Amino acid sequence: xxxxAEPMARLIDELKKLPGIGxxxxxxxxFHILRASDEDADLLANSIREVKASLHLCSVCNNxxxxxxxxxxxxxxxxxxxxxxxxxxxxxxxxxxxxxFNGVYHVLHGALSPLHGVGxxxxxxxxxxxxxxxxxxxxxxxxTNPTVEGEATATYISRMLKxxxxxxxxxxxxxxxxxxxxxxxxVTMAKAIEGRREL
Amino acid sequence: MLKQSDAxxxxxxxxxxxxxxxxxxxxxxxxxxxxxRSAKRSKRRFGGxxxxxxxxxxxxxxxxxxxxxxxxxxxxxxxxxxxxxDYERTVALSYVAEVLDGLLPDHDVNDAxxxxxxxxxxxxxxxxxxxxxxxxxxxxxxxMGLLPELGACIVCGDELNGSGRVFFxxxxxxxxxxxxxxxxxSEMSLPSRQLAAEMFRSPVDAFxxxxxxxxxxxxxxxxxxxxxERHIEGKLVTSIALAKLD
Ligand SMILES: [Zn+2]
Ligand SMILES: [Zn+2]
Numbered sequence: 001x002x003x004x005a006e007p008m009a010r011l012i013d014e015l016k017k018l019p020g021i022g023x024x025x026x027x028x029x030x031f032h033i034l035r036a037s038d039e040d041a042d043l044l045a046n047s048i049r050e051v052k053a054s055l056h057l058c059s060v061c062n063n064x065x066x067x068x069x070x071x072x073x074x075x076x077x078x079x080x081x082x083x084x085x086x087x088x089x090x091x092x093x094x095x096x097x098x099x100x101f102n103g104v105y106h107v108l109h110g111a112l113s114p115l116h117g118v119g120x121x122x123x124x125x126x127x128x129x130x131x132x133x134x135x136x137x138x139x140x141x142x143x144t145n146p147t148v149e150g151e152a153t154a155t156y157i158s159r160m161l162k163x164x165x166x167x168x169x170x171x172x173x174x175x176x177x178x179x180x181x182x183x184x185x186x187v188t189m190a191k192a193i194e195g196r197r198e199l
Numbered sequence: 200m201l202k203q204s205d206a207x208x209x210x211x212x213x214x215x216x217x218x219x220x221x222x223x224x225x226x227x228x229x230x231x232x233x234x235x236r237s238a239k240r241s242k243r244r245f246g247g248x249x250x251x252x253x254x255x256x257x258x259x260x261x262x263x264x265x266x267x268x269x270x271x272x273x274x275x276x277x278x279x280x281x282x283x284x285d286y287e288r289t290v291a292l293s294y295v296a297e298v299l300d301g302l303l304p305d306h307d308v309n310d311a312x313x314x315x316x317x318x319x320x321x322x323x324x325x326x327x328x329x330x331x332x333x334x335x336x337x338x339x340x341x342x343m344g345l346l347p348e349l350g351a352c353i354v355c356g357d358e359l360n361g362s363g364r365v366f367f368x369x370x371x372x373x374x375x376x377x378x379x380x381x382x383x384x385s386e387m388s389l390p391s392r393q394l395a396a397e398m399f400r401s402p403v404d405a406f407x408x409x410x411x412x413x414x415x416x417x418x419x420x421x422x423x424x425x426x427x428e429r430h431i432e433g434k435l436v437t438s439i440a441l442a443k444l445d
Contacts (some may be wrong), residue, residue, distance in 0.1 A: 019213075019216075020215060020216035022215065112286055112289065113293075114289060114290040114293035114294070114436070114437045114440040115210055115251065115293045115296065115297060115436060115437060116436070117436045117439070117440070119440055119443060120286070146247070146280075147247070147250060147280075148250045148251065148279055148280060148284055148289055148292070149289065151280065151284035151289075152284050152285060152286045152288070152289035153286075155283075155284060155285040155286065155325075156285070156286045159285075184246075185245075185246030185247060185248060185275060186246075186248075186274070186275040186278070187246055187247030187248065187275055187278045187280050187281065188246050188247060190278075190280075190281050191247075191280070
């Protein structure tokens with residue numbers, strides 16, 4: 001027999017499915033929700049429902065959005081011919097924070113990952129080559145992660161698009177700004193030297 | 200005091216909010232599992248060192264009675280990221296990692312397999328994966344005791360020499376003559392059997408200069424992958440990806 005009443009046990013089980021939430025944390029959250037006002041609990045339940053009901057993928061770039069096309073794809077002030085390719089929708093926020101990019105995006109929803117069974121057919125690659133094929137894009141900036149999977153995805157895209165007249169660039173990797181070369185790991189340092197630029 | 204060992208990173212799994220669980224093939228202690236604290240969030244300590252098949256000097260410690268070691272830091276000796284990466288090479292590297300992880304028992308020192316891996320890795324380059332994969336599969340199955348006798352039919356025991364056709368099957372634990380092959384068996388060509396014999400006589404470097412198309416040794420690799428999958432009692436995720444490469 002569970003030590004909690006059945007509805008409580010169910011809530012704890014559901015919370016445990018969230019990333020980074022173990023049994024202890026799930027119990028704490030569940031009791032917090034139990035003690036909360038009816039109004040707060042309703043707000044939480046409704047916002048979860050609403051997220052699922054109103055959010056979907058942008059038909060152009062696959063970003064998560066409540067309007068279609070998304071705010072970036074429908075913006076008149078953004079350069080619609082400059083496209084930054086990212087692995088996840090959350091990567092967009094990181095790039096937007098810089099306020100130095102005025103193009104639009106293409107979200108792949110993952111990276112090629114043989115150990116996790118993720119192959120080219122699982123990524124949003126067809127819609128990317130269709131965008132290029134329609135002549136909508138001058139330059140693609142490939143901003144996948146500087147990991148083996150991210151690099152494999154970047155080279156895969158560059159081969160897939162090699163017959164198209166589109167400029168392909170890859171974001172630079174290297175020593176973090178404001179850090180010390182002495183503490184850079186070997187791989188980062190090697191990449192930084194490889195990606196050096198002329199002064 | 201921290202322990203240290205020459206090691207090869209096999210794979211990582213997310214653990215809690217910011218940590219990673221790392222499977223590591225060490226030279227001193229065989230395959231071990233450890234926790235890299237905060238590795239998901241902060242890259243300072245591990246940087247690019249946790250990519251599959253990175254060769255590292257690993258520093259770690261183990262509390263009495265605890266299954267997981269605490270990984271302190273890694274010095275990278277050789278990283279797959281230091282050479283060109285393409286999808287093919289990534290699939291091949293992942294395959295080697297999955298096979299090692301699947302076949303090596305925990306805490307079992309195996310210097311021969313460690314040396315095999317080190318000798319094969321430099322040959323796994325973008326655009327040339329099939330030779331090193333064939334060599335790895337062949338020696339790996341033999342070193343782990345999974346390779347059946349290749350010179351005789353497992354049913355009748357007759358010698359399989361150059362003249363007759365030779366077959367294999369996912370559920371059969373060895374090669375079969377034409378008379379005793381099972382329904383829906385695959386054929387192993389004579390050149391592939393000769394190749395296996397050559398690979399047992401020579402280091403991997405001896406094959407590096409030869410041009411190597413995907414078809415060469417494909418039947419041998421299929422046979423070896425079946426030996427591995429029979430042992431782990433399941434399909435290798437990465438062998439599906441390998442089969443889809445063109
Ligand atoms: Zn969009
Ligand atoms: Zn026979």
